Amino acid sequence: MNRQLILECIEFFTSTHKSNFYLKLFDAIDLSDFPEYPSSKYGPKGYSRHSLFKAFIVMKCEKFSHITELIDYLNNNLYIAHLCGFDIMKPLPSYWTFERFIKNIDNQFFSNIMKNLVLHLKDLGFINNSFVSADATPIFANTKFNNPKSFAKNKFDKANPPKSDKDCKLGVYTASNSHNEKNYKFYWGYKNIILTDATSGLPIAEITTTADIKEMSITVEFLKNTNNWFSLKETKFIADKGFDTKDIHNFIRYDLNGHAFIALNKRNTKNHTKLPNGNVLCDAGLAMHKDGKQYFNGYIKQKYCCPFRTKKDDSLCPCKHPKYFNGKKNRGCTKYVTIGTDYRSSINRDSIFFKKIYALRTESERYNSRWKNLNLEKAYVRNINSVSNLNTLGHISLLALALAAIKDGCIDKIKSLTGYKKLA
Structure with a gap:
């Protein structure tokens, strides 16, 4: 009899600020499109899915990692469990009830x-x-x-x-x-x-x-x-x-x-040393000459060739590059510079804007x-x-916090979970 009288004043179990916080938070969340009970006509209805959902919101707002921490918290804060929608005169859901809910519920409901x-x-x-x-x-x-x-x-x-x-x-x-x-x-x-x-x-x-x-x-x-x-x-x-x-x-x-x-993202991009006019320098530090372009879908390849490519004097290459002695008519090394012609390449990422x-x-x-x-x-x-559902619940918690703070006239607290929880 004494226990029942105490439970009739369940607000004694939780601070006013915290209970007000969850009242306003749950009021900000619209669950009308989320069926409260499964559509099956057979077997017991079980626990309200709305109540289980709100319990997981509590779990995220209290920053609990494990379901066992949530269960302990609800058992020690019966008024919060009451606000979630549970009948506190009966045993609260077990670990396996919470685990099955977060594992089996379709993430589309939370989305x-x-x-x-x-x-x-x-x-x-x-x-x-x-x-x-x-x-x-x-x-x-x-x-x-x-x-x-x-x-x-x-x-x-x-x-x-x-x-x-x-x-x-x-x-x-x-x-x-x-x-x-x-x-x-x-x-x-x-x-x-x-x-x-x-x-x-x-x-x-x-x-x-x-x-x-x-x-x-x-x-x-x-x-x-x-x-x-x-x-x-x-x-x-x-x-x-x-x-x-x-x-x-x-x-x-x-x-x-x-x-x-x-x-x-410079994916395997070669950083050639260039002169102010854009000409590429060879390994010996000499300016290379342009030698035609290749056109592709979305980009152009500009070819640069050795400045002595048609010379017959073997002593002209300062670094004695192996390709200078290739025995071909056009000797010396070549380099290519890719010039983008699409929208991505047109963006000036060095601009102040x-x-x-x-x-x-x-x-x-x-x-x-x-x-x-x-x-x-x-x-x-x-x-x-389960990971997807918990992630979405985290986002819902922070969005509901923002909406509750706005409705409460505390716009400066829309991004402060701890601050609004103390102020509510």
């Missing part, structure tokens, strides 16, 4: 919830397509092979995948965008590709892939799908060198009528930092559907 939040924020004027930044974040699988202290043999061998997570793949990442940066690391896992509004710092769309998928290979399709529900027309698209391909540039320019601000717009890409990095701070950089589940 639709995220889309609704983005469109709502767009209608309020806090998200737009003027400057859109793309970035990819590695997500490390729950395997001992990712532990730097692991001494397992061939731990980054494709023929030796981890047994603990059969969905993860081998990927590589680097922490620098420098053209000559060689410091990279291998890992087993996944990656999350995010489109961010580079002015507000809020996400627009996301997709989770295995770590072996290159960003450049799926970006065009990703942009097409996003453009179907969130217009990217005339956008200024900003990205690092991992997105530098002709297809992406051409899609942005000619399909979206936008402009690309993508760092140059380009650098000023490209600097907005740091907003993607700031958002990624906030997103990873929800304990999402390492996967503690072991299949791609």
